[in-house]
Amino acid sequence: xxxxxxxxxxxxxxxxxxxxxxxxxxxxxxxxxxxxxxxxxxxxxxxxxxxxxxxxxxxxxxxxxxxxxxxxxxxxxxxxxxxxxxxxxxxxxxxxxxxxxxxxxxxxx
Amino acid sequence: xxxxxxxxxxxxxxxxxxxxxxxxxxxxxxxxxxxxxxxxxxxxxxxxxxxxxxxxxxxxxxxxxxxxxxxxxxxxxxxxxxxxxxxxxxxxxxxxxxxxxxxxxxxxx
Numbered sequence: 147x148x149x150x151x152x153x154x155x156x157x158x159x160x161x162x163x164x165x166x167x168x169x170x171x172x173x174x175x176x177x178x179x180x181x182x183x184x185x186x187x188x189x190x191x192x193x194x195x196x197x198x199x200x201x202x203x204x205x206x207x208x209x210x211x212x213x214x215x216x217x218x219x220x221x222x223x224x225x226x227x228x229x230x231x232x233x234x235x236x237x238x239x240x241x242x243x244x245x246x247x248x249x250x251x252x253x254x255x
Numbered sequence: 256x257x258x259x260x261x262x263x264x265x266x267x268x269x270x271x272x273x274x275x276x277x278x279x280x281x282x283x284x285x286x287x288x289x290x291x292x293x294x295x296x297x298x299x300x301x302x303x304x305x306x307x308x309x310x311x312x313x314x315x316x317x318x319x320x321x322x323x324x325x326x327x328x329x330x331x332x333x334x335x336x337x338x339x340x341x342x343x344x345x346x347x348x349x350x351x352x353x354x355x356x357x358x359x360x361x362x363x364x
Binding site for chain 1: 268280283286287290291293294299300301302303304305306307310315316317319343347353355357358359360361362363
């Protein structure tokens with residue numbers, strides 16, 4: 147294996163949202179709308195929405211940004227805040243998420 | 256919000272690996288080597304490696320593939336199997352992961 151110098155390059159997030167019963171489709175639609183909105187925002191690399199086939203109420207989001215600052219900035223945009231307001235009442239409990247320092251890989255480098 | 260038809264389009268995985276103490280850097284290097292190997296494999300879209308800044312022993316991987324079949328096929332390749340053999344002794348406990356039906360978003364569509 148070639149020598150690898152590992153250093154954090156980008157900012158990542160994995161998010162897990164549990165929708166209230168019957169609301170998963172609507173929540174996924176809001177997150178897909180969010181993905182379209184952020185696609186033109188500075189620093190966005192990935193905003194991918196998936197569902198867990200083993201749990202119909204669970205939606206996952208994977209995000210990669212050039213920096214934490216770019217991510218945080220996106221949360222201040224009025225259109226982002228509007229979507230968050232739409233999504234919150236559909237979510238059961240607290241979203242789970244992990245902020246990551248992306249060290250590399252396909253889609254990061 | 257525009258009308259959205261939601262259907263699964265691609266296959267995703269989120270993986271979380273806890274390295275044995277002191278082995279996280281080596282494990283990350285192996286996963287980065289895996290990302291380089293899979294970058295030429297049929298159906299790969301994303302193979303991103305990140306670390307949890309709150310837990311120095313934890314490494315995350317986000318993957319997106321055109322299909323589950325493409326992902327499963329990649330696991331049969333000799334070079335993939337060699338890297339898995341290198342990684343396994345560095346991992347503490349059982350890797351956690353969720354297979355996802357990707358429904359869309361930036362990096363999926």
